[in-house]
Amino acid sequence: MSGSAAATGEVVREQLLTYQDGSERLATISDREIPFPDGRLIVSRTDTAGVITHVNAAFVEMSGYSEAELIGQPHSILRHPDMPAAAFQDLWETIRAGNKWHGYVKNLRKDGACYWVYATVIANLRHGEVVGYTSVRRKPSRRRVEESARSYAAMGGAQAT
Amino acid sequence: MTLNLTVSPDFAPDRLSGWYIFNTWLARQLDTPVHLALYDDFAAQRAAIAADQVDIIYANPFDAAMLVREKGFVPLARPDGQCDEAVIAVEAASPWQCVEDLQPGIRIATTDDPHVHMMSMMMLESADLSQETVTFDACDSYVLVAKALLSGQAGAGFFLSAAFDGLSPVTRKRLRVLIRSQISVIEHVLLTGPGLGGQRQQLQSALLGMAQDTKGAGVLGSLGFDGWQPVEQEDTEFMIDLMETLAS
Known part of the structure; x- marks a missing residue:
């Protein structure tokens, strides 16, 4: 289903998102983009299964969820359906191999709007063991966002797998 | 045995005397002679660290990563409300x-x-x-x-x-x-070297009590600090992980 919000002119659609664990969520997706706040970093940590264990204030503010709603949820709660599944497959393969992953990511807010980030994810090593992952997002260059959007559209996007 | 204290070379020049006053306070707390070694630049300080000539350091966040991960230093405390931006x-x-x-x-x-x-x-x-x-x-x-x-x-x-x-x-x-920037978690840290394990607890307690002690509060004032906050190993590990994501 799609339509336009009369007051703002933004294009809104409803889409059923299917996650890797088989769960589903009917999400409202709009084309409204929230600008990344200058000078800030969005920081989160997950356990080794990708379940959120820590978020900073910028994460809460940009995602539109409360901290209590985020902790304990899979990180894929932010996954935008325009993002191809292959990007996240590459992310997991990279960090599980012990390497740092960088990429431009379109995230989905609770209210259906989106925000683009330049994300870096690393494994948290303690006494030689991976105990989780830290993800830090910063303000992306507009040129790289536009390139990434074209590239992801060519890949066909994906349901939130 | 004389302990060597050093301070990140990016300290504010008008705090130079404050670090000498802190050095004297530290020696009294530990009942051990402490020598304050100041370096003109980061390269000279890193050479001293590499040569194991540092026992206690007020370290720049970037160097704290190397000190913790490679040299076995342990974070003790950070100045209250003084994030680096x-x-x-x-x-x-x-x-x-x-x-x-x-x-x-x-x-x-x-x-x-x-x-x-x-x-x-x-x-x-x-x-x-x-x-x-x-x-x-x-x-x-x-x-x-x-x-x-x-x-x-x-x-x-x-x-x-x-x-x-x-x-x-x-x-x-x-x-x-x-x-x-409004990053909020990158900060200078006071760390002790691996040889100071026995005195770590005593030193941390003294640091955390400084603001409540008349003489200690005076020393803090000369450094421009309100007090010290305890830092756990995991706090510093988190800061190091975060900085690693920022490095190109």
Whole structure:
């Protein structure tokens, strides 16, 4: 289903998102983009299964969820359906191999709007063991966002797998 | 045995006497002679660390990573409410209004302060600028970074936020902040070397009690600190992980 919000002119659609664990969520997706706040970093940590264990204030503010709603949820709660599944497959393969992953990511807010980030994810090593992952997002260059959007559209996007 | 204390070379010059006063206070607390070794630059201090000539260090966040991960140092405390942030500034009359206005080829005045350089470079990414597309004017102090902007020698400058705010009002009025980081978790840390395990608890207790003690409060005042907060190993590990994500 799609339509336009009369007051703002933004294009809104409803889409059923299917996650890797088989769960589903009917999400409202709009084309409204929230600008990344200058000078800030969005920081989160997950356990080794990708379940959120820590978020900073910028994460809460940009995602539109409360901290209590985020902790304990899979990180894929932010996954935008325009993002191809292959990007996240590459992310997991990279960090599980012990390497740092960088990429431009379109995230989905609770209210259906989106925000683009330049994300870096690393494994948290303690006494030689991976105990989780830290993800830090910063303000992306507009040129790289536009390139990434074209590239992801060519890949066909994906349901939130 | 004399212990060696050193301080990150980016401390504010007007706090020099404060670190000597802290050194004396530390020696009394530990009932051990303590020698304050100050280095002109980060390279000289790193050489001393590599040669195991440091027992206690008030470390720059960038060096804290190396001290914890490679040299077995343990974080003890951090100054209360003193997060390290970075500022990118231009001359007040510059046509540039935001970071995204900066153009490839711009000359940037910077110091050898590694974490400030790293945070500032991170803030240039949204302008599509990188080490390859800008040139640097290496300065020995933040006052010289300001001078490079005012003389037109550089188009933009990287500052430690506290150092920018500490410039004279006249100088600050002639500069303009384009962007200021709000990262909140990158901070200087006081660490002890692996040989000080037996005295760590005693030292941490003394540090945390400083603000409540008349003499201790005076020492804190000379450093410009309100007090110390305890730092756990995991707090520093988190900061190190975060900085690792920012490194290109």
